[in-house]
Amino acid sequence: xxxxxxxxxxxxxxxxxxxxxxxxxxxxxxxxxxxxxxxxxxxxxxxxxxxxxxxxxxxxxxxxxxxxxxxxxxxxxxxxxxxxxxxxxxxxxxxxxxxxxxxxxxxxxxxxxxxx
Numbered sequence: 001x002x003x004x005x006x007x008x009x010x011x012x013x014x015x016x017x018x019x020x021x022x023x024x025x026x027x028x029x030x031x032x033x034x035x036x037x038x039x040x041x042x043x044x045x046x047x048x049x050x051x052x053x054x055x056x057x058x059x060x061x062x063x064x065x066x067x068x069x070x071x072x073x074x075x076x077x078x079x080x081x082x083x084x085x086x087x088x089x090x091x092x093x094x095x096x097x098x099x100x101x102x103x104x105x106x107x108x109x110x111x112x113x114x115x116x
Contacts, residue, residue: 010088013059018044018052020089023078024109026062027086031075061085 003009014020018041025040026032032040038049053076056062061082067073078086093110 013056013061014085014089016052016055018049019056021109022049022052022056022076023061023082023085023089026076026078026082031065031077033073033075037076056082 003012014023021041022037025037029036034049034053037053038044038046041049044052053062053064057064057076059081060079063077063079065075065077067075090110093108097108097110
């Protein structure tokens with residue numbers, strides 16, 4: 001894939017309605033199964049979650065581990081590349097929290113206090 005510049009490369013890898021939430025959940029929980037991600041995000045369809053997970057895996061931001069069990073168990077985790085993105089996402093979160101009124105946020109990801 002070719003990108004316009006380094007900013008475009010970064011933004012394309014994290015763009016998507018649920019990708020940042022997925023990355024934060026994996027950062028907080030470590031290895032997570034699909035059903036737990038689905039419960040955490042709540043409003044995502046299984047198809048969309050699957051697509052976003054595949055894209056994150058293709059971009060090298062997460063790993064997918066399949067355990068040879070019946071039924072198969074699949075777990076997702078941040079890769080080293082994904083871990084390196086967390087401080088950048090934290091900075092974006094901090095900026096958003098400092099410049100957006102809390103009553104305009106349906107939910108917060110990087111702050112312990114829930115949005116009103």
